[in-house]
Amino acid sequence: MHDIRAIRDDPAAFDRALARRFLPPESARLLSLDERRRELIAEAQSAQERRNSLSKEIGAAKKAKDEARAAALMEEVAGLKERLATLEAQEREAIAALDKALAEIPNILADEVPDGPDESANVERSNWGTPRRSNSAREHFDIGEALGLMDFEIAAKLSGARFTVLKGQLARLERALGQLMIDIHTQEHGYTEVSAPLLVRDHALYGTAQLPKFAEDQFGVGEDLWLIPTAEVSLTNLVREQILSEDELPLRYTALTPCFRREAGSAGRDTRGMLRQHQFWKCELVSITTPETSGAEHERMLSCAETVLQRLELPYRVMILSSGDTGFAARKTYDIEVWLPGQNTFREISSCSVCGEFQARRMGARFRRDGKPHFVHTLNGSGIAVGRALIAVLETYQNDDGSVTVPSALAPYMGGITRIERV
Structure with a gap:
């Protein structure tokens, strides 16, 4: 607003x-x-x-x-x-x-955002790791189906397109990834873990700017209730209609939740596999700050998300989104793109955005300084998308015999399983 x-x-x-x-x-x-x-x-x-x-x-x-x-x-x-x-x-x-x-009007962009019409004008800021380039690397859906642990056919019978059923060790691997992420952010980065509703009312989606413009991308459930497209909605709205003490800031929240999106604006894209699903798990990061500290908090949030990929030893690059590719509510966005050997390309796995006071105005979220109320600044980021991390692990750690090596960072969560094989 x-x-x-x-x-x-x-x-x-x-x-x-x-x-x-x-x-x-x-x-x-x-x-x-x-x-x-x-x-x-x-x-x-x-x-x-x-x-x-x-x-x-x-x-x-x-x-x-x-x-x-x-x-x-x-x-x-x-x-x-x-x-x-x-x-x-x-x-x-x-x-x-x-x-x-x-x-209905998007946020004002930060001055340093590069100008350009779309993702072709995004600028690489940094990269980490060495991408594995191979013409023989298989994509995640071929790996998962060959293992007998990833089933798109039964998912379609249950729910339609853009759903997946994971079984056995792949289901456990997905759970392990989420647990690793939430542990890193709570134990190492100081975020407070939150278990919040997955159903929210109109005003919550309005506050984070998914409504009214992006109603077609949301799943409505009855009157004035929606399934969250991201835990950003629940976490950011924790401070709605409040006047916080400046001493309380920054507030840092994280949640590991299922997310639900119609993907109405992506018809025909990534229709095979798990890249673009109606339902997926994601570890979300949200910060509430003062205006003076939001820029530094943005850099910190990016670093927190990068830690997960570094711990998993997954090569990635960080992109600064151009003016034509930056989201509606954001002033500036960093995208982290992980390398997928099966596609021989980088794909987005996290977006970290600073929104300034744009969302705070819509929510009525303020803090008190010198006796006067001021709007807080809000930030949100994926820390990270669990499904896409699973894809990256399968494609990066695939072996010639069809098995998948479990990254060492996930060993404490996998009950001694070091290799995923067909059962």
Whole structure:
């Protein structure tokens, strides 16, 4: 959500910021809506002041026993009462129209975000490890199906496309990956583990900006309830409608949860295998900070996510997303892309974003400094996507005989299993 006062102060700067996202100017439309809202507020205030003044005049007229004047004044008060009701209704409509317009506009990008239309303009910031390049490496679905532990056919019978059934040691490997991630972030990085609802109400998705723009990507469950597309929704909304003490910040939360997405905007992409699923596990990281520390917190969050891949010894690179590829709520995003030998390419496994006060305005999340409330800054990141980590492990640690070596970092979670073989 944007501050209409800032747009009013410098509409040209706001339109230039939208142009970086390849969007048309919006300041004139927004300021027109704002002007209508302000006119109605002023008119209502004027009518209320006149009504208050008339009440005094009525008292004076009655005291003077001027019943005719008192009756005329009372008639005017009755008319003002009706007028005020109409103005208040119009004011609510004007506020709703402005809020709706503001809610549909993405966040302003940080100055250092590279300009470009799409992912082709993303910039590599760093890389780690040496990718294994091989024309003979198999993709994860071939490996999993050959092991007899990954079943897409039965999943389709149960639930349709974009679902997977994992069995035996692969199911355990998935669980081990999630446990490794949550242990690293809670025991080494100081995040507080949270078990929060997987079903949230409209206002929670609105607060993190999945609604209203991305409603088609969400799974609705009954009236005013949605399955979370990411634990970012639950974790970030833990501070909604609160005024925190500055001493409490930063707050760092993590959760290992299933996530649910319709993937409506990705029809035809990655239809085979586990890369793009309607249901998947993810370890999420969320930070709530002051404005001055959010930049450093972004770097810290990225490092926390990288630790998981380094511990698993999975080669990856870090990309700074371009202006045309940065998500709706983000000011700046780092994508971590893991190397997949089966595809001979890097694929996204984590996004770490700083959102500034964009989400905080939508949630009403603030902190107190010098006696005054200020909006917090919010950050979110994958620490990391469990399903994609499973894919990377299968493809990176595959052996010529069809088995998969278990990474040493997962040994404490695998009950002595060091090699996954067909049973």
